[in-house]
Structures are given as C-alpha cells and as structure tokens.
Amino acid sequence: MMRKIGCIALLLMLAFAGFRASAQQKTDVAKPKEISPDLFGIFFEDLSYAADGGLYAELIQNRSFEYSPADNRDWNSMTAWKYETDGFGYGTISVETAAPVHPNNPHYILLDIQDEGQKGVGLENSGFDGMPVKAGKNYSFSVFLNVMSGQSLPVKVALVDRKGKELGSSSFTTSNKGWKKYTEQIHVNFDNDSAKLVLLIKAKGKVGIDMVSLFPEETFKNHKNGLRADLAQVIADIKPKFMRFPGGCLTHGDGIANIYRWKNTIGPVEQRVEQRNIWNYHQSVGLGYFEYFQFCEDIGAKPVPVLAAGVSCQNSGGTWRIGGTGQKGIPMEEMSAYVQDVLDLIEYANGPATSIWGTKRAAAGHPAPFNLEYLGIGNEDKITGIFEERFRMIYDAVHKAHPEIKIIGTVGPSPNGEDFDKGWKLADQLSVGIVDEHYYEKPQWFLKNTARYDSYNRLRSKVYIGEYASWGNTLFNALAEAVYMTSLESNGDVVRMASYAPLIARIGHTSWNPNLIYFNGTKVFPTVNYYVQQQFAANSGNEYLPGIIKLKGEKTVIDTTAGTSSVRDSATGDVILKIANAGNATLSGEADLSKINKLPKSATLIVISGDPGAKNSSDTPQAVLPQSSVIKLKKKWAFTVPAYSLTVVRISGANAEKRK
Incomplete structure (x- = not known):
C-alpha cells in the first residue's frame, strides 16, 4: 500500500512538473465569491460512551453511586x-x-x-x-x-x-x-x-x-476535571472551525424530564444534576457546559451549543419503533422560565464577570467571555404546532435581547419531506438566519446530490448541515463524502457550516454506526472518513475561486463520482485545490494558476488513496493514511489523479497576490 501511494505521488509530481503550456485560450476565471469561514467543524454527542468513559478523563465509573435501572435495566447504585x-x-x-x-x-x-x-x-x-x-x-x-x-x-x-x-x-x-x-x-x-x-x-x-x-494527572491542556489527552488531541487535529454540543437527540431528551438542562451541568461536580442518557446509559455531566466551552477555546473552534426548543424528542418512549410521536412540550406556564434559561446561557458565555451568570463562569476559572456567536434551538424536531409555538417564543426572545447571536433553527430529521418543508416555511416566516439540515444516506446519494445547494435561494436562511454521513467507514464512503464536500465549498455562500456525525464511539459500547473516530481505553482509531474531514477542515478558505480546475471530459450532470474545488484563505493568501475521485478510473484535467502573482516554485501535495473497500479499524489502524510530498508548480499544468483518491494541493500565499 505504501509503495502504491508513493508511486501515485510521483505520478502527480511528474505530471505537474512536465506539463507544457499549450496555445489554448486562458481559463475564464470568474470573480471569487465569499464563502463561510466556518464551513467545516465537528458535532459532539454523548452517545456510544463519548463523554463518560470517553472524552471525559474520569477513570471511575459510577463515581457518585447514581446509576439506576432507569439508565439501564441491569444497573443499580453499586454498578461497577x-x-x-x-x-x-x-x-x-x-x-x-x-x-x-x-x-x-x-x-x-x-x-x-x-x-x-x-x-x-x-x-x-x-x-x-x-x-x-x-x-x-x-x-x-x-x-x-x-x-x-x-x-x-x-x-x-x-x-x-x-x-x-x-x-x-x-x-x-x-x-x-x-x-x-x-x-x-x-x-x-x-x-x-x-x-x-x-x-x-x-x-x-x-x-x-x-x-x-x-x-x-496529564489531561488535555492539563485542566482539572479535564479531558482524555490522546482522544482530545485527535479531535483537535481535525482543526475544526466550530464544535456543536452537547448532542442531537440527547439535547431534547427522552421526555420532558429528560431534556438536557445546561444549568445542571455547571459548578462543582458534586453539585451537578446527573441524569439518564437517552442512549440507555448514564450522564455524570462532569463534562458539562463549562468544559465544552473550554475545549472549544482550547482547539480554536467556535462553540455551537444546541438547546431543546421546549419540546422532547419525537422518538421519546421508543415511539420511533411505531413511527409515532412521543414529542411533548414543556407546559406553557413553565416556558417563560425556560426561555430565561436560554437567555442566561448567553450571559454565561458572553456576559461580564460581574453579571449574575458571568460570575459563575468566572468562579469556574474563566473571567473572560467565551465569545459565543452561534446558538442552536431545536434538533431535527417534528414540526408540530407544539414545537412551533415554543420555538417562536424562544426565537423572538433571543432575537430581541441578543440580535448579535446567530440563531440556528431546525428543519426535521431528513433531507426532504413534510417536516423539512414545514421547517423551511417557519424559517421563512421568522427570517431565521440559519437552519439545521440532517441526513444519513448511502454513498451513492451523496454522489447524486452534489448539485443540491446550487439552486438554493441565496436570500433565504443559510444552511448548517449539522449531521451527515454515508453509511460506512470504507475509503469509498469517505470519498463519496469528499466529492459532496467539494460542492459544499462551491456553495459556501449558502452552506454556512457542516459537521460529520457522530464524532466518537467507544469500541464495545457503540449506540450508532458509523462514527468518525473509534477508541478503547488505551488507543484511538481515526477512520478514513476522519482523514477526509481533516483535510477539508485544515485546508479551508473564505473565498471560492471558480474556474481554476477543468476536468477532461467533464459533464454537467448530477450523477458524478468526481468533485473539485479551489479556495483561498485570505488570512494567509494560501490557495488550496481539492480533487476528489470516487470513481474506478484515473481522472485527468488541467488547472490555470496564472492569476496567482509570483507563483511559488513548489506546493504541498497530500493524497489519500487505496482500495475502495479499505477501512481503518482496531485490526488495521493504518490501512489508509494521507501521504504528503512536495511538488513543483507551473502557472499552467495538467494532472492525473488515481481512482479512489482525494488529492489536496496547498499553495503558499507568502508571495501570492490577493484578488478582490
């Protein structure tokens, strides 16, 4: 495998260096467009032992004797x-x-x-x-x-x-x-x-x-009540622009009494309110809102907390088995207090250390604000009258008190259908800034839907793809996601954020598959999907440069196995090219770099390639890894990339001219 990838890199280097500019007309490069600087991030949910027994570094299970049969029918206060x-x-x-x-x-x-x-x-x-x-x-x-x-x-x-x-x-x-x-x-x-x-x-x-x-003693960044260092570092290495927390279904819980209440998760750990996890285990909430905010700050990711919209999960009580709705609303006489809890969270994150809730943040060791910018209300909820009434109350109160906060709404659990349509209609009525779309689909769906956001109305709400993944952890799955992600970059003016989900899962305790990262007590196993997500997050930009890359034989069809994108990071001037090939044949084309003034002589090339069925696991942890090399550059060059591959070329902006 290593020799094969090395040959691929050599093939690319020779192709790039050996290209002779033809007399063809220059590529008509359209004006760059601004795209979201927060496009690729991560989604953390406490499922599959992601918090207790996972990212939270506590080694004692059931440390406060609060386990019960309500968590798991086989558990009690003496479990473990x-x-x-x-x-x-x-x-x-x-x-x-x-x-x-x-x-x-x-x-x-x-x-x-x-x-x-x-x-x-x-x-x-x-x-x-x-x-x-x-x-x-x-x-x-x-x-x-x-x-x-x-x-x-x-x-x-x-x-x-x-x-x-x-x-x-x-x-x-x-x-x-x-x-x-x-x-x-x-x-x-x-x-x-x-x-x-x-x-x-x-x-x-x-x-x-x-x-x-x-x-x-050695936790991530050596914080008290801290995080598992190796697992936290693997997450940090993604270089995500944001982190959503504390979850999806976990947020609105299994019934009203199980809604995740952020105030129960702060302060001294012995004073926090533990509760049953909707995924049939227990939450010590030792990893609470303060620790989430702190972790976001540590890894340079914007915090994106998501709160229930005053309703429980529609699948409460196991009603997903019968397709019904177990969605219940917080009684209206209690909604004013709940709305105040939402407002108090913003004060906890952003208020001065002298404010009521800012004082509590300062007491935890962080006098400075956490600079909260985004706030999610709701999670793939069924768009019922009960939901709409409560969402409007929360939205209106937050928008009035904190117009600076970007509110993220929800449009149901699927990429289409009744809840999707109703959610978008509500977002239009309220002028919600961003809505949260979710979809878990086969890899072929991602390949067939790369034009999904091409036709979205740019004057409507922006989109946060809060949860998405193809069903699997093979290289083919990861490349189907990569092809799709190139279209998210080209539509980065309407797609504000995107996060693969779920993030992490403990081997032997998985509530959901696939996941981005697997782990046990001693080791961490990033999937192939992880390395694709990492390449996009670490090599993102805030300007999209159309017309740079041309594929040979390129057809304007929706069903495709290839995707390309070209972005610029205006902070560094770096230009990043991505070519994703989920097909079974090599892919060739040409790129015009003549618009880059004083083009550097070389660039960094990263290739992820291999057998489409290959996957990284505890048995084969390094089946597919990114391979990096340095290539020579010319203002115009032709390229050939292998079947089943992602190629990333990063061109240093040290001498690059920023186009406006």
Whole structure:
C-alpha cells in the first residue's frame, strides 16, 4: 500500500512538473465569491460512551453511586463497584440518601466497619472496561468522606491489577464528622490496561463515601476535571472551525424530564444534576457546559451549543419503533422560565464577570467571555404546532435581547419531506438566519446530490448541515463524502457550516454506526472518513475561486463520482485545490494558476488513496493514511489523479497576490 501511494505521488509530481503550456485560450476565471469561514467543524454527542468513559478523563465509573435501572435495566447504585472484604474484615454496606454531600447528588455509600481484618474494609471500582494506567505517571484521586463514628479513620487507596498486585497507592487519615473532600496523588509503578481502584477503611467505624474520583494527572491542556489527552488531541487535529454540543437527540431528551438542562451541568461536580442518557446509559455531566466551552477555546473552534426548543424528542418512549410521536412540550406556564434559561446561557458565555451568570463562569476559572456567536434551538424536531409555538417564543426572545447571536433553527430529521418543508416555511416566516439540515444516506446519494445547494435561494436562511454521513467507514464512503464536500465549498455562500456525525464511539459500547473516530481505553482509531474531514477542515478558505480546475471530459450532470474545488484563505493568501475521485478510473484535467502573482516554485501535495473497500479499524489502524510530498508548480499544468483518491494541493500565499 505504501509503495502504491508513493508511486501515485510521483505520478502527480511528474505530471505537474512536465506539463507544457499549450496555445489554448486562458481559463475564464470568474470573480471569487465569499464563502463561510466556518464551513467545516465537528458535532459532539454523548452517545456510544463519548463523554463518560470517553472524552471525559474520569477513570471511575459510577463515581457518585447514581446509576439506576432507569439508565439501564441491569444497573443499580453499586454498578461497577464491589464490596471489598479481602483480609477477613466484615461489616455492613448500604446505599443511603438521608444526608448526602449535596441534594443534587442524593446517593452515597454508608460503611459500618465492625472488624477491619488484616487489610481493611471498603470498595473496589472496575472503571470503564478496566482502568488503563502507565508506569511513572501520577493519578489524581479524590473522595468525599463523612466520618459518623466520632473518631478519625485511616484510609488506603490503591490501584491493583486483576490478580490484586498493587500498582501504586497512597494513605491518609480522615478528620472528624461531616462531609469533607480528600485528595491524594497515586504514583503508578507498573503499566496495566485493566486496573481497579480499591478504597479501604483500616479501622472500626462508620463512614459515608461519595464522589470517588480518579483522573490522570496529564489531561488535555492539563485542566482539572479535564479531558482524555490522546482522544482530545485527535479531535483537535481535525482543526475544526466550530464544535456543536452537547448532542442531537440527547439535547431534547427522552421526555420532558429528560431534556438536557445546561444549568445542571455547571459548578462543582458534586453539585451537578446527573441524569439518564437517552442512549440507555448514564450522564455524570462532569463534562458539562463549562468544559465544552473550554475545549472549544482550547482547539480554536467556535462553540455551537444546541438547546431543546421546549419540546422532547419525537422518538421519546421508543415511539420511533411505531413511527409515532412521543414529542411533548414543556407546559406553557413553565416556558417563560425556560426561555430565561436560554437567555442566561448567553450571559454565561458572553456576559461580564460581574453579571449574575458571568460570575459563575468566572468562579469556574474563566473571567473572560467565551465569545459565543452561534446558538442552536431545536434538533431535527417534528414540526408540530407544539414545537412551533415554543420555538417562536424562544426565537423572538433571543432575537430581541441578543440580535448579535446567530440563531440556528431546525428543519426535521431528513433531507426532504413534510417536516423539512414545514421547517423551511417557519424559517421563512421568522427570517431565521440559519437552519439545521440532517441526513444519513448511502454513498451513492451523496454522489447524486452534489448539485443540491446550487439552486438554493441565496436570500433565504443559510444552511448548517449539522449531521451527515454515508453509511460506512470504507475509503469509498469517505470519498463519496469528499466529492459532496467539494460542492459544499462551491456553495459556501449558502452552506454556512457542516459537521460529520457522530464524532466518537467507544469500541464495545457503540449506540450508532458509523462514527468518525473509534477508541478503547488505551488507543484511538481515526477512520478514513476522519482523514477526509481533516483535510477539508485544515485546508479551508473564505473565498471560492471558480474556474481554476477543468476536468477532461467533464459533464454537467448530477450523477458524478468526481468533485473539485479551489479556495483561498485570505488570512494567509494560501490557495488550496481539492480533487476528489470516487470513481474506478484515473481522472485527468488541467488547472490555470496564472492569476496567482509570483507563483511559488513548489506546493504541498497530500493524497489519500487505496482500495475502495479499505477501512481503518482496531485490526488495521493504518490501512489508509494521507501521504504528503512536495511538488513543483507551473502557472499552467495538467494532472492525473488515481481512482479512489482525494488529492489536496496547498499553495503558499507568502508571495501570492490577493484578488478582490
């Protein structure tokens, strides 16, 4: 595979360098048009263990004993925990709610140690498929304890392997009565992919236990309550222009009581309100709105929070199985308070540190605003009267109070149909700035619909393609998406943003396929689709340059396996050419670079190519990877690109003349 790609790069280099300008008439290059600078981003939803057990670096599962059969019929408050009496100690253990750390976090463990035995009595946690730890690294442990028996107690916390071998430990002594947070550092001496954490009380007594936590000391950007460094870095490497969060269906939830409320996800983690995940597991909301905003800032992506439009998901209660609607609306007498929550979010993100909600942001460690620009209201909702009434209330209030915020509406779950038409009609009535289209389709659909946005009315709402993907993670799927994405660039004046979905999924816990990135406890596996998305996001522009590339035998037909685009990044002056070929034959053509003044002698060439059925996975993580080289340039050149390939040429703008 490597030799094949190397030959492809050589073929391109020879073709580019060896072309002799003919006497043909110069390409008629039309005036550049402005396109969205925020075109390609990412969509994060907490499904497939994307947050807990995923991007959120917490290693303890069910750290606050809030799991229940409502999350998963096989779960309870002791899920992932084991009562530890190894060493012949004994006592009693119970789950209590009488005197919690905080009312928002009602469950805790009560241990009554009647004989500590040889090792102590306590708890063992198995993490998410085990806890991966590395020799020489430090791990930050914390726990809330409430000593109820009147005397201080010795405590040991240790990481052990499956056979009980100690990998690292720390000991401390509690103080007297009352809930108190204890923090320790555990230094690990041995590598292990499936460690367990053991917390032992080594004396007789009665103690409450809650919020047992373990983080790697090295999180992404070394934030406290931070993110898993390797997974966050792979996401950052996409170089997305924006990040949508906290999800799609997760946002409007499974019934009104399950609607995602942003205020429940900020502040000290022990005071946040956990809840059932619509994807049949649990949300600790340790990864909450503050952490989402912070991550966006860390990776240079604009934050795009999406809030429910006052209604629950139409598939609530599993009604998707019967095609019905489980959509319920927040009672109208409660909608004013809900609308205020939406306005408060804008203040939390953008208000001064002296404002009510800006103060809470500052208290979390970020006095400066997060510079929120976009706000989504609704997620592929069924456009009913219940929805319309509530959406109008929210839209009118936000538009009046914050005309600077770009509001993103919704036009249903499909690229056409009744909800799509009704959603667009409502957007026209309200003059909504942007609407959110979703579609998951076969790769052939993407190849046949490259002209979708050519005929869109430029005076209507702009488009955010919030969720899209072809059904698969093969190279052919990724290239079908690439062909389609070239048409999004050419229509970047109407398509404001686009994000492949879903973003990440934990192997063994996937709620949806395909995904852009897969991972387990120790490794991250970007798909071929990931590398295509990365090339478009990292090589985007804010000007579209029509007429630069001409394909031989090019036909103006909708059904095509090829797509090209030419964009300029005005900040750098760089010109980027993309040629996507999802067909089974080589593709040739010519490009006119004569309009670039002082054309540099060389450019960067990146090629993704291979067998159309190839896919990157945990078994073959590097089946298809981008290959980079440097090519010579001429003002006019011919090119040949291989079958089943994406070619990207980036021409430095250091000496380029910006055309206006």
